[in-house]
Amino acid sequence: MSGIYIHIPFCKQACHYCDFHFSTNTSLIEVMVDMILRELELRKDFLPLSNPIQTIYFGGGTPSLLTVHQFEKILNQINKQYSLEVKELTLEANPDDLKKDKLKDLKSLGFDRLSIGIQSFNQRVLQFYNRAHNAQESMVAVDLAKSAGFEKLSIDLIYGFPHEDHSLWKKDLSLALQIDPGHISSYALTVEPKTALGNWAKKGKFQEASEDFQAEQFEILMDEMEKSGYIQYEISNFCREGQFALHNTNYWKSVPYLGIGPSAHSFDGKHRGNNLANNALYIKKLEKEELAYQQEDLQEEDLANEYILTSLRTIWGLDQQKLLDEFGIDLQLEKGKLLKELESQELIKQDAGHIYLSRAGKLLADSIAASLFI
Missing domain, CATH: 3.20.20.70 (Aldolase class I)
Structure with missing residues (x-):
C-alpha cells in the first residue's frame, strides 16, 4: 500500500x-x-x-x-x-x-x-x-x-x-x-x-x-x-x-508515499526527496515538463535511525526483530547497557521484543531516540 x-x-x-x-x-x-x-x-x-x-x-x-x-x-x-x-x-x-x-x-x-x-x-x-x-x-x-x-x-x-x-x-x-x-x-x-x-x-x-x-x-x-x-x-x-x-x-510505519506540490516530500522505501519550496520555480519547472524534485540517497543507518525515531513515538513501539531483519541491527548487542539504564529509570518498557516509551519517556522522546541511534 x-x-x-x-x-x-x-x-x-x-x-x-x-x-x-x-x-x-x-x-x-x-x-x-x-x-x-x-x-x-x-x-x-x-x-x-x-x-x-x-x-x-x-x-x-x-x-x-x-x-x-x-x-x-x-x-x-x-x-x-x-x-x-x-x-x-x-x-x-x-x-x-x-x-x-x-x-x-x-x-x-x-x-x-x-x-x-x-x-x-x-x-x-x-x-x-x-x-x-x-x-x-x-x-x-x-x-x-x-x-x-x-x-x-x-x-x-x-x-x-x-x-x-x-x-x-x-x-x-x-x-x-x-x-x-x-x-x-x-x-x-x-x-x-x-x-x-x-x-x-x-x-x-x-x-x-x-x-x-x-x-x-x-x-x-x-x-x-x-x-x-x-x-x-x-x-x-x-x-x-x-x-x-x-x-x-x-x-x-515507513510506508512509501508520493508528495506532490511545492515543498512536498516523497519516500519510496529507500530514497527520500522533496520538491522545491518555491512556487514560482516549481511552476516554471513544470511548465517545461521538468520535475522540481531533489532526491536524497539514504544510507542503511539513516533508514534505521528514522525507524527508531518514528516507531518509539507510537503505540506499536520499536520492533527489534524488524531492525534485525531489515537493517541487520541487533539493538540489544549495540545498545543493551543503555536500554537497561533507560528501563531502570522507567523511561522505556520492553516486552516481547518491542520497546515502548513510558509516560515519563514521552516527555523525552526525541532525546531517548537520539541516544539509541546507530
Whole structure:
C-alpha cells in the first residue's frame, strides 16, 4: 500500500507561528492546480503499480481554499494515472472555509476525513496567532461537518501559549472534548526563526513559555485524553478506537508515499526527496515538463535511525526483530547497557521484543531516540 500527499501552498493570511511553505498570493491557485496535474502525470512511476494507493491527503497551506471543481480535477488525474484502493481521503481545512454547500460537495467527491485547524477556542489567542477564523466558527464548522455526514473528524490544538497558569489550555481541552471529534492532534507552540513569532522573540517582544510549562500542559493533555477514552497512538495524536489516521500512521510505519506540490516530500522505501519550496520555480519547472524534485540517497543507518525515531513515538513501539531483519541491527548487542539504564529509570518498557516509551519517556522522546541511534 502507498499514499499520495498533495501540498496546496496558499493561505489567506500568515499565521504568526507557521513555518510551513505557503504564499498569500492566491492569484496563482489555478495555474498551481494545473502544474500539480502535470506533476502527477510525470511522477506516476515513482510508486510501483503493485503498490496501490490507499490514502490521499490534501495538506498545506490551506487546501480548503480550493474550489470543488479544482479538487475534482486533481482527483480525476489521480484516478487516471494511478492504481487505487482508497481507504481514506483527507482534507486539511480551516473552519471558516467549511460551509454547508462546500461540505456537501466535498463528501460527494469522496472525501471521508477532515482535519480541521482549530488551534484554540480562545478568541484572544486566535487573534495573537493571526488565524483567519474566530472561536465561534470552530464550533460551527464541526457541527456542519457532522451534519454533512463526515464520521472521521480530527481537530488540531496548540498548547504552550504563555499564560500565568493552565486555565486557557484546560478550557481548550474541555471544549474540544465537548464537541468530541473522535481524533485530536496537539502540538506545542514552537518559535521558529523565520516566523513572526521568531522575529518578535529576537527583538525581545515575545517570551515563549518555559519547557517546564509546556511539559506540564502536555501532561494535562495526556491526562484529559485518557480520562475521556482517547488513545494516545502517537505522541501528538489521540483518538477513539477505530479512528486512527491511516495516512499519518503509514508515515510512522515507513510506508512509501508520493508528495506532490511545492515543498512536498516523497519516500519510496529507500530514497527520500522533496520538491522545491518555491512556487514560482516549481511552476516554471513544470511548465517545461521538468520535475522540481531533489532526491536524497539514504544510507542503511539513516533508514534505521528514522525507524527508531518514528516507531518509539507510537503505540506499536520499536520492533527489534524488524531492525534485525531489515537493517541487520541487533539493538540489544549495540545498545543493551543503555536500554537497561533507560528501563531502570522507567523511561522505556520492553516486552516481547518491542520497546515502548513510558509516560515519563514521552516527555523525552526525541532525546531517548537520539541516544539509541546507530
